[in-house]
Amino acid sequence: DQQVKQNSPSLSVQEGRISILNCDYTNSMFDYFLWYKKYPAEGPTFLISISSIKDKNEDGRFTVFLNKSAKHLSLHIVPSQPGDSAVYFCAASEANNAGNMLTFGGGTRLMVKP
């Protein structure tokens, strides 16, 4: 039973356009959400996070939106760049816990075409 789901295994976007990556969760106890980015042959790196007391968090070209009632979050990348091509993992936890309490989604592979 996957508590965190990323239903789109891949996404292709033109350079300069918006990329929207989606994530759904089922556990209503989750109250902290993170996005990680992973390039081939590298480990995941932290990208952006959001607490459940907020509905939006922005960091440069990256914005995460949280809809608690729908148990849904999304990552927006504007404008998309070829260097953004990677696998993006959504993760969730109860409170801002470290790796021992994170539940990950299966990842979405983003391809940004020049």
Added chain:
Amino acid sequence: NAGVTQTPKFRILKIGQSMTLQCTQDMNHNYMYWYRQDPGMGLKLIYYSVGAGITDKGEVPNGYNVSRTTTEDFPLRLELAAPSQTSVYFCASSRYLIGDTIYFGEGSWLTVV
């Protein structure tokens, strides 16, 4: 900037063999973790440690053992390798108990045949 270093990067094991995945970090982090990632799946926690001498099971600990004798090192031992252990293994560490601070190693690709 070494960060989290894992060895080996690639390994092929025969069923029933044993091996140790090495992990070391040079950031003086208290918390260390081992994850595995199967194709199309998210990362799943195998074991973690909150400090030298202290380890605990994660979500998928069966078939693995760990030890934490120093702050820097957190080796993962596979006993009696099985095909189900074919996966990519990631070691990670963090200074605090917050997810934003986790640093991952580059991964170790293990195939059991």
